[in-house]
Amino acid sequence: NAGVTQTPKFRILKIGQSMTLQCTQDMNHNYMYWYRQDPGMGLKLIYYSVGAGITDKGEVPNGYNVSRSTTEDFPLRLELAAPSQTSVYFCASIAGTENYEQYFGPGTRLTVT
Amino acid sequence: GEDVEQSLFLSVREGDSSVINCTYTDSSSTYLYWYKQEPGAGLQLLTYIFSNMDMKQDQRLTVLLNKKDKHLSLRIADTQTGDSAIYFCAERAGNNRKLIWGLGTSLAVNP
Numbered sequence: 001n002a003g004v005t006q007t008p009k010f011r012i013l014k015i016g017q018s019m020t021l022q023c024t025q026d027m028n029h030n031y032m033y034w035y036r037q038d039p040g041m042g043l044k045l046i047y048y049s050v051g052a053g054i055t056d057k058g059e060v061p062n063g064y065n066v067s068r069s070t071t072e073d074f075p076l077r078l079e080l081a082a083p084s085q086t087s088v089y090f091c092a093s094i095a096g097t098e099n100y101e102q103y104f105g106p107g108t109r110l111t112v113t
Numbered sequence: 114g115e116d117v118e119q120s121l122f123l124s125v126r127e128g129d130s131s132v133i134n135c136t137y138t139d140s141s142s143t144y145l146y147w148y149k150q151e152p153g154a155g156l157q158l159l160t161y162i163f164s165n166m167d168m169k170q171d172q173r174l175t176v177l178l179n180k181k182d183k184h185l186s187l188r189i190a191d192t193q194t195g196d197s198a199i200y201f202c203a204e205r206a207g208n209n210r211k212l213i214w215g216l217g218t219s220l221a222v223n224p
Binding site: 004043045101102 | 144146148153154155156157158161201205210211212214215216217
């Protein structure tokens with residue numbers, strides 16, 4: 001299994017541009033999450049999904065959108081990039097088994113200038 | 114509301130023990146976790162403890178849970194330079210589908 005994969009690894013955007021961060025997992029996990037991690041800070045939950053077709057907002061959803069058309073994929077969309085969205089973005093998934101271990105992707109480092 | 118707090122930095126000498134502390138506020142926590150993040154990488158689960166346990170040991174790692182004080186600690190015995198990383202404490206409260214994360218403790222291991 002590849003686990004959780006994210007693309008791209010790095011991206012520089014201009015203010016106002018749009019992009020989609022891709023996240024795919026091959027573990028047949030139902031639950032998937034998007035976090036952002038600002039320098040020296042912990043994780044902030046952006047959006048999460050408990051299954052295909054179901055998404056919900058986390059702590060910091062403004063400026064982002066998600067969709068979950070399949071179990072495997074959970075893309076994160078930035079419509080009008082702003083400097084405040086400069087961060088490292090992590091995707092994670094959970095099997096939903098009792099111990100709730102989250103599996104993380106390697107992250108996407110995004111800079112908005 | 115729910116909150117998880119950790120000290121931000123810890124510096125130890127190679128070979129010493131490291132103790133990273135975490136406090137949480139939600140008394141309905143069911144699982145508590147320690148994750149490790151190496152530079153430029155994602156987070157990896159180190160260990161977790163169920164709320165009905167007081168202690169869990171896994172090789173060089175010992176987790177202690179004091180439910181009365183809502184205090185969790187991670188002890189790393191014989192700390193090595195490869196243990197230098199950020200360590201995150203997280204809790205799952207009840208049947209929540211989300212984890213509550215601390216800000217992370219940056220562990221520096223000096224030779």
